Amino acid sequence: MSENTMEEKNRIKFFPITMFATSMGMGGVTIMYQKSAEVFGVPHIIGTSLMYIVTAMFFIITAMYILKYIKYPKVAIKEWNHPIKINFFAAFSISMLILAIIYKDEFESISFLFWSVGTALHFYLTLYTIRFWINSNQELQHSNPAWFIPIVGNVLVPVAGVGFAPLGLLMYFFSVGVFFWVILFAVLINRIIFHHQLAGKFMPTLFIFIAPPAIAFIAYFKMFGVADDMFALVMFNLALFFTILVAFMYKNFIKIKFFISWWAFTFPLAAMTIASMLMYSKTQDIILMYLSYAMMTVTTVVISIVIYKTIKNMLAFEVCIQE
Numbered sequence: 001m002s003e004n005t006m007e008e009k010n011r012i013k014f015f016p017i018t019m020f021a022t023s024m025g026m027g028g029v030t031i032m033y034q035k036s037a038e039v040f041g042v043p044h045i046i047g048t049s050l051m052y053i054v055t056a057m058f059f060i061i062t063a064m065y066i067l068k069y070i071k072y073p074k075v076a077i078k079e080w081n082h083p084i085k086i087n088f089f090a091a092f093s094i095s096m097l098i099l100a101i102i103y104k105d106e107f108e109s110i111s112f113l114f115w116s117v118g119t120a121l122h123f124y125l126t127l128y129t130i131r132f133w134i135n136s137n138q139e140l141q142h143s144n145p146a147w148f149i150p151i152v153g154n155v156l157v158p159v160a161g162v163g164f165a166p167l168g169l170l171m172y173f174f175s176v177g178v179f180f181w182v183i184l185f186a187v188l189i190n191r192i193i194f195h196h197q198l199a200g201k202f203m204p205t206l207f208i209f210i211a212p213p214a215i216a217f218i219a220y221f222k223m224f225g226v227a228d229d230m231f232a233l234v235m236f237n238l239a240l241f242f243t244i245l246v247a248f249m250y251k252n253f254i255k256i257k258f259f260i261s262w263w264a265f266t267f268p269l270a271a272m273t274i275a276s277m278l279m280y281s282k283t284q285d286i287i288l289m290y291l292s293y294a295m296m297t298v299t300t301v302v303i304s305i306v307i308y309k310t311i312k313n314m315l316a317f318e319v320c321i322q323e
Contacts, residue, residue, distance in 0.1 A: 011317070012064065013072045017079050018260045019061050020091035022310070025266030026054040027098035029303050032270045032277075034102065036296055039277045051102050058095050083142040086132060090150035093122035097153075100160035115160045119173070122157065125150050126176065143191045144198055145208035146264075151180040152212045158219040167223065174219055181212040201259040207246055210268035214239035214275045227282040236279055243272050243295075258309045260319065266306055269299040 034047035069076040079085045096118030104111040129150040155177035158170035192198065198206070217235035221227050227236075246253075256262075273295035280288035313319050 012068050013075055015064050015068045016260060017065065017085055017088045017091070018263075019065070020088060020095055021260060021263040021267075023054060023058040023061055023095040024091050024098060025263045025270070025303060025306070026050065026057055027095060027102060028267040028270030028274075029299060030054050030102050031098065032273045032296060032299060034105070035274050035277050036292075039281050039292070054102065055099060058099060062092070081132075083136065083138060084144065084146065086129060087146045087149050090122060090125045090129070090153050093118045093125055094149065094153045094156060097122065097156045097160055101156075104160055111160060112164055115157075115164055119157050119161065119165075122150075122153060123173075126154060140191055140195055143188055144202045145188060145205040146202075147184050147188065148181065148208050148212055151184065152177045152215075155181075155212065155215045155219050158223050159215065162222050170219075170223060174216070174223070177212070178216055181216070185209075185212075200256050201261050203252055203256055204259075204261045204264040206249070206252075207265050207268040209242040210239055210246065211271050213242070214268065214271040217275050218271070218278060221278050221282075227279055236275055239272050239275055243269075258313050260310075262306050262309060266299070266303045269295065269302055273299050 030047060030050035030053075033042060033050055034044075036042040037044045037047055065076070080089065096114045100111045100115035100118060102111075103114065154173040157173035157177075161170045161173075213235045217227075217232055217239060220232050220235065226232055253265075273292060276288055276292040276295050279285075280292050310319070
């Protein structure tokens with residue numbers, strides 16, 4: 001067997017479940033540009049082009065992981081039972097929910113398909129993850145903001161689900177997501193402040209703190225059309241606070257070696273940008289307009305850097321390697 005063939009097979013073997021974070025990040029940026037076309041008149045072609053790109057990414061990553069499971073089932077099962085990696089399996093269902101949001105305005109039937117399958121799968125992954133936490137001995141050093149993905153990801157269900165399901169069902173997922181956000185936030189703050197700092201590869205996951213309140217605001221807005229009551233304002237301002245906080249901590253991120261975890265920079269920034277545009281569309285506050293433009297610029301620059309670094313490291317065979 002040639003060295004190239006062996007290298008290719010090994011890359012399949014070590015293809016990480018965390019790769020679904022790339023489709024999450026690209027999906028968030030796609031929605032951002034779709035919304036910017038609606039609010040600020042940015043050319044629709046950008047959002048439309050990104051829609052097809054992120055769809056292709058999602059199915060390629062899915063096919064690669066299925067191939068990994070077929071060829072190396074023990075490795076995939078080991079990830080499924082890993083105390084940290086298990087949280088990233090929900091990135092698959094969240095990617096489907098993001099695709100449902102992306103397709104909703106133009107292809108409602110496709111959106112419904114992504115939403116229904118993604119919602120059912122995320123419902124299962126939420127229960128499975130909590131059962132895993134309860135039945136397995138969790139070490140404090142295993143906790144990191146990626147824990148938000150399987151549980152708090154429930155707040156994404158109502159964003160695309162309006163019109164597909166009754167309000168009661170959407171509120172179920174919204175309630176679960178918001179409730180566990182508060183609990184997990186307390187756990188993670190305790191871990192970060194009073195115990196060992198996060199490993200370098202997990203530092204980008206601090207950006208995930210932005211996502212839960214930002215998405216909760218978006219979901220609340222979608223369900224009730226309200227942006228200026230107490231709950232909406234609290235969620236928006238908490239998302240804004242965490243955005244300012246990670247910006248204030250920029251020195252923590254600029255020298256980090258590239259890992260796939262860099263994609264954790266992207267989706268939260270896109271979520272905050274979308275929340276800012278929604279708030280501006282409702283209030284017409286000029287400060288929010290400038291905030292939206294600033295966030296859109298930062299998010300575009302960040303994802304451009306992350307894409308460049310990802311491609312560069314893939315070509316250098318530094319992605320999909322044994323950890």
